Amino acid sequence: MAYQNKDITSKVLAEAFKGKTFRVYGLDLPQIRAVLPTNIPAVTVKELRLDNLFELADGTAAIVDYESDYKKADKVKYLNYLTGIANRYLAEKRDCPQLHMIVIYTGDITRKQVSAEYNVGAVKVTLEPAFLSELDSDRIFRQLKSKVEKNELLEDEDLMKFIIMPLSYRKKEEKEEKIRETVTLATHIQDRRQQLFTLAG
Incomplete structure (x- = not known):
């Protein structure tokens, strides 16, 4: 069990977690129905790759990212994830489901350090953060x-x-x-x- 800040949990939340929930993180969401591809086609040469993308039992989808520090710039990254997923559904000629943007913070970060919103006027992103620092x-x-x-x-x-x-x-x-x-x-x-x-x- 090697410690690599944010990646340690993302690699295990995969096929083995179909049917499981996010309860352990303190998040009240439907159970995971399927694990979806995490690559996002991007206009730029560099492809975006998020940590996890799950289809939930209620038909919504959850993007999950793991962070060991808090940077406001990450919110632009999350916005890119969301628009990238929406573009992928558009390219596949499918309706984009409602998206959850879940950010799981390691014990290095507390709730008071984090703002769960990114508001640039025409676009407002609301995160669903989980804080491992709050676990007993x-x-x-x-x-x-x-x-x-x-x-x-x-x-x-x-x-x-x-x-x-x-x-x-x-x-x-x-x-x-x-x-x-x-x-x-x-x-x-x-x-x-x-x-x-x-x-x-």
Whole structure:
């Protein structure tokens, strides 16, 4: 389980997460119905690639981006994601669904540092942010440890907690220590599929 600021969770929210929800992030959204391609055709030579794009059960779509810092310039990037997805649907001669722009911030960022809106008059983008800094990480770790020690089968939400929990800490030293503890705990998961999933994160 290597620590790479924002990428650590994006790579695991893929095929294995069809039917799952964003509840672990504190977001009340429909479950994931399908994982969609993340490449966006761009007018410029450089192709845009977002972290994740999901079709949700209610027919809407969720763009998910992971950030370890907050920059106002990122909001222009999100606007480009949204228009890029809308253009892709247009090119495919399909109606663009309602889009959610979800930004998941690691423990380095708190809610008070972030503005969830980008308003340039004719266009207003409203983000749906999630803050890993708001997780009770120590309690989550105790719960996971208890389940593993009792050889209980972990639920899907538990598996996500295994992966995101180290990212909820603010200090680098805390993150690294919790990664080591989490990896050690994951090696004791009895279900081989679940063990591999958590260690691959």
